[in-house]
Amino acid sequence: MSNHAGHAEPAHNDEGFIKTYLWSTDHKVIAMQYLFTGMLMAIIGGFTVYVFRMQVAFPGEAVPLFGRVSAGQYNSLVTMHGTIMIFWVAMPVLLAAFGNFLIPLMLGCDDMVFPKVNRLSYQIFLLSAVVLVASFAVQGGAFGGAWTAYPPLSASGEYNLTPYGATLWVVAVALEFVAFLLGGVNFVTTAMNSRAPGMRMFDVPIIVWMIVIASILFMASVGPLIAGAVMLLFDQLLGTGFYDPATGGDPILWQHLFWFFGHPEVYVVMLPAVGIVAEVIAVFSRKKLFGYRTIVYTALATGVISFFVWAHHQFIAGIDPRMASLFSVTTLIISVPIAEMIFVYIATLYGGSITLATPMLWALAFVAEFLIGGVTGIFLGAAGADIYLHDTFFVLAHFHYTFFPIAIISAFAGITFWFPKMFGRMMDERLGKIHFWGTIIAFNVIFIPLFITGVAGDHRRIFDYSGFPDLATPELQYLRIIATVGLLVLLAFQPVFFFNFVRSLVRGAIASPNPWRSNTLEWAAPSPPPHGNFAELPEVYRGPYEYSTEGREEDFWPQHIPGSAPGAGQ
Amino acid sequence: MTVLTPHTRADAPHHDQTNYVAIWGVLCALLGISIVGPMFGVRLLTLVTAFGIAIVKAYIVCAYFMHLKIEKKWVAYILGFMLALMLVFFGGTAPDVLERDGQQWRKTYVEPATLGGER
Amino acid sequence: MTSRPIATTRSVMGVPTGRLAVWWVLASEIVLFGGLLGSYVMLRLRHDAWADQSANTSTWAGGFNTLVLLTSSLLAVLAHQAAERGDGQKAARLLRYTILGGGVFLMVKALEWTHEIQAGFTITSNLFWSFYYMVAGLHAAHVVAGMVMMFIVSLTAARNEELHRVENVGIYWHFVDVVWIFLFPLLYIAK
Numbered sequence: 001m002s003n004h005a006g007h008a009e010p011a012h013n014d015e016g017f018i019k020t021y022l023w024s025t026d027h028k029v030i031a032m033q034y035l036f037t038g039m040l041m042a043i044i045g046g047f048t049v050y051v052f053r054m055q056v057a058f059p060g061e062a063v064p065l066f067g068r069v070s071a072g073q074y075n076s077l078v079t080m081h082g083t084i085m086i087f088w089v090a091m092p093v094l095l096a097a098f099g100n101f102l103i104p105l106m107l108g109c110d111d112m113v114f115p116k117v118n119r120l121s122y123q124i125f126l127l128s129a130v131v132l133v134a135s136f137a138v139q140g141g142a143f144g145g146a147w148t149a150y151p152p153l154s155a156s157g158e159y160n161l162t163p164y165g166a167t168l169w170v171v172a173v174a175l176e177f178v179a180f181l182l183g184g185v186n187f188v189t190t191a192m193n194s195r196a197p198g199m200r201m202f203d204v205p206i207i208v209w210m211i212v213i214a215s216i217l218f219m220a221s222v223g224p225l226i227a228g229a230v231m232l233l234f235d236q237l238l239g240t241g242f243y244d245p246a247t248g249g250d251p252i253l254w255q256h257l258f259w260f261f262g263h264p265e266v267y268v269v270m271l272p273a274v275g276i277v278a279e280v281i282a283v284f285s286r287k288k289l290f291g292y293r294t295i296v297y298t299a300l301a302t303g304v305i306s307f308f309v310w311a312h313h314q315f316i317a318g319i320d321p322r323m324a325s326l327f328s329v330t331t332l333i334i335s336v337p338i339a340e341m342i343f344v345y346i347a348t349l350y351g352g353s354i355t356l357a358t359p360m361l362w363a364l365a366f367v368a369e370f371l372i373g374g375v376t377g378i379f380l381g382a383a384g385a386d387i388y389l390h391d392t393f394f395v396l397a398h399f400h401y402t403f404f405p406i407a408i409i410s411a412f413a414g415i416t417f418w419f420p421k422m423f424g425r426m427m428d429e430r431l432g433k434i435h436f437w438g439t440i441i442a443f444n445v446i447f448i449p450l451f452i453t454g455v456a457g458d459h460r461r462i463f464d465y466s467g468f469p470d471l472a473t474p475e476l477q478y479l480r481i482i483a484t485v486g487l488l489v490l491l492a493f494q495p496v497f498f499f500n501f502v503r504s505l506v507r508g509a510i511a512s513p514n515p516w517r518s519n520t521l522e523w524a525a526p527s528p529p530p531h532g533n534f535a536e537l538p539e540v541y542r543g544p545y546e547y548s549t550e551g552r553e554e555d556f557w558p559q560h561i562p563g564s565a566p567g568a569g570q
Numbered sequence: 571m572t573v574l575t576p577h578t579r580a581d582a583p584h585h586d587q588t589n590y591v592a593i594w595g596v597l598c599a600l601l602g603i604s605i606v607g608p609m610f611g612v613r614l615l616t617l618v619t620a621f622g623i624a625i626v627k628a629y630i631v632c633a634y635f636m637h638l639k640i641e642k643k644w645v646a647y648i649l650g651f652m653l654a655l656m657l658v659f660f661g662g663t664a665p666d667v668l669e670r671d672g673q674q675w676r677k678t679y680v681e682p683a684t685l686g687g688e689r
Numbered sequence: 690m691t692s693r694p695i696a697t698t699r700s701v702m703g704v705p706t707g708r709l710a711v712w713w714v715l716a717s718e719i720v721l722f723g724g725l726l727g728s729y730v731m732l733r734l735r736h737d738a739w740a741d742q743s744a745n746t747s748t749w750a751g752g753f754n755t756l757v758l759l760t761s762s763l764l765a766v767l768a769h770q771a772a773e774r775g776d777g778q779k780a781a782r783l784l785r786y787t788i789l790g791g792g793v794f795l796m797v798k799a800l801e802w803t804h805e806i807q808a809g810f811t812i813t814s815n816l817f818w819s820f821y822y823m824v825a826g827l828h829a830a831h832v833v834a835g836m837v838m839m840f841i842v843s844l845t846a847a848r849n850e851e852l853h854r855v856e857n858v859g860i861y862w863h864f865v866d867v868v869w870i871f872l873f874p875l876l877y878i879a880k
Binding site for chain 3: 590597637652
């Protein structure tokens with residue numbers, strides 16, 4: 001069987017722009033398509049939050065670049081913010097972009113096992129993004145029933161005031177699910193079957209494990225929601241009453257269908273993020289990843305347990321209180337494996353030879369911020385405390401302390417880390433650090449006040465607090481303004497990243513194949529890898545984390561270099 | 571050019587000798603029983619013949635037509651895991667959705683009377 | 690001959706890549722139909738009056754359709770047997786008969802539904818019927834998808850190429866059959 005796959009020629013200029021960049025089946029190109037689409041959607045998602053936070057901080061004032069925000073528009077903005085950030089930013093960037101780019105490279109392959117299906121999955125994803133963005137322009141505007149789309153609000157245009165937006169939302173989400181199901185099958189099959197010769201299961205880099213487990217989690221959890229979405233669509237369009245008590249339906253059914261998926265979904269995005277952090281921490285501590293197998297088993301355990309916790313989102317929805325007790329217990333249990341992962345990362349850092357390059361700063365920030373998110377989740381997992389805290393800004397601050405590290409911090413860690421491999425150039429370290437500190441400090445300035453306002457009683461999704469006498473106090477408004485100012489600072493620092501990104505693409509220092517001196521196989525390919533990735537497909541001789549191995553002169557030992565005893569070979 | 575991926579299943583002979591028509595015959599017989607079962611009007615019998623036989627038929631199709639019986643074991647485990655998840659979904663949702671009445675809410679839906687009069 | 694990546698030819702887990710992918714597709718379909726059928730069962734148990742609605746489904750049509758799908762599954766596995774023996778022409782022919790079976794299924798369904806709609810049992814007349822049409826409709830969509838895929842596979846199989854796809858598309862078709870095996874008692878027998 002041939003191991004020669006590389007066509008060493010550069011970007012196929014003879015194939016034309018369309019075939020090379022828009023119609024390609026090359027996993028790296030598809031990864032970039034997902035990455036750039038995700039980044040574009042992040043700008044839209046960021047714009048929505050800018051507008052509605054300005055409304056909360058300065059109610060009734062015209063928001064620059066938008067105008068005055070009506071109550072209906074506010075609802076649309078918060079709905080679209082949540083929807084976009086989870087489904088059109090976190091998932092495409094963390095799962096689809098990094099998964100597509102890294103899996104074949106890290107496994108020593110020339111591409112995914114089904115390149116055409118891969119291309120199709122991006123095209124369906126792009127269609128879903130177009131449908132979603134188009135919903136802003138229809139009569140009534142984008143869907144305003146919250147990203148959780150509970151009926152009867154989501155089923156009836158009379159209630160949600162965005163009938164067309166509501167249907168487009170369901171269609172867009174359904175298309176996105178199909179795209180990720182197709183992609184997931186590709187990822188899992190490739191990872192299971194196409195590993196390089198010599199690469200045993202436990203020689204696979206952690207991030208590949210994480211992306212694969214995440215894909216399986218997604219595949220196993222999304223079915224009921226697709227069923228539910230079809231039912232919701234029929235309720236919206238055909239007048240059926242799946243969720244309507246008047247016909248014998250049950251709105252709680254939607255909640256269960258939604259959250260049965262919704263909870264595993266957060267781990268679908270968390271696991272790749274945690275995987276990125278693992279890779280970066282190992283490389284920049286020059287130390288073997290502590291507890292590789294523990295991490296894998298923990299990720300599997302988290303995945304399994306994640307199917308048993310979903311109704312903690314429904315504690316006060318009127319569910320059976322005995323079930324609430326059960327879900328409380330399982331929710332508190334799931335914090336254990338995740339905490340274990342954090343401990344394992346800290347153990348990796350301990351005694352390591354740490355370099356605080358930009359990717360490492362992001363990785364460390366992930367650990368610190370996610371920790372805060374995790375411990376605040378414990379309050380919410382206890383059903384009793386949740387009776388008070390549900391639907392307050394405490395919940396919102398909790399999940400932003402988890403989601404922001406996941407969708408933003410780890411994404412920046414990954415982009416700054418793999419930029420040299422993806423584009424063949426180095427990013428500017430100084431700009432990277434400026435961007436990092438501006439983002440991280442501002443992030444905390446946004447959400448710490450929101451913990452406080454949440455405990456004080458601030459409900460979520462409120463357009464204007466002046467109708468709530470207990471909440472319309474100057475002290476609380478002051479905190480809301482601080483949070484919004486934090487957001488403005490955060491947004492103001494993002495152009496630094498984009499400037500760095502674009503300038504490095506064009507004028508960055510040329511990158512060597514392995515500038516970070518890492519072990520995993522993607523660094524054995526040229527930067528950027530050509531079509532086919534490797535001139536000769538590599539074979540693997542050891543695990544991915546042999547850093548600072550005793551007896552070796554070099555503090556790293558790439559997987560593809562032959563030799564079983566340290567000191568042999570380079 | 572035949573691009574036939576070699577089967578790595580040790581059991582299957584190179585030429586598959588299974589009598590699929592016989593298996594189909596068994597499936598049809600089971601189908602017949604499941605249709606006849608309800609005609610007796612005994613509720614338990616109906617349920618056993620309808621759903622019990624469905625499970626048996628599904629098993630037969632999966633084991634022999636899909637060749638799950640001679641497939642690598644972990645494939646069946648993956649599929650079984652998905653089925654188990656459905657039980658988890660049912661278990662977690664049924665306490666709410668199966669309930670006709672509740673203590674904390676006022677029911678406005680009027681259940682139509684059953685013509686059969688049975689439970 | 691399509692340029693296939695070397696990755697696609699590897700088989701570390703011992704299951705050919707195409708078949709492995711079909712198993713994963715099935716895995717995700719199990720939870721789709723499982724969620725749907727689970728929801729139906731919960732609401733069916735809650736509403737005894739649905740028994741009066743479901744009494745109006747035709748057990749004979751449902752039973753006949755079950756027979757049709759079982760037979761088409763037989764044809765699909767016989768196609769696989771032929772493909773195993775390298776007889777692409779026979780496999781393609783059997784696949785086309787399977788497609789025909791799917792077509793018969795859909796025709797019976799169409800007649801059934803026409804009859805029921807004319808009798809006044811529309812998708813909005815009762816929540817039972819909403820489920821009935823939606824679940825059977827989603828199943829029918831999978832039948833159509835299967836028919837299309839089998840047609841495409843039969844084209845290459847007839848040329849004795851890509852014969853492994855006969856088995857893979859067959860596995861999908863058997864799954865469609867298994868879903869119906871459960872739909873039949875749920876919608877037609879459990880009255």
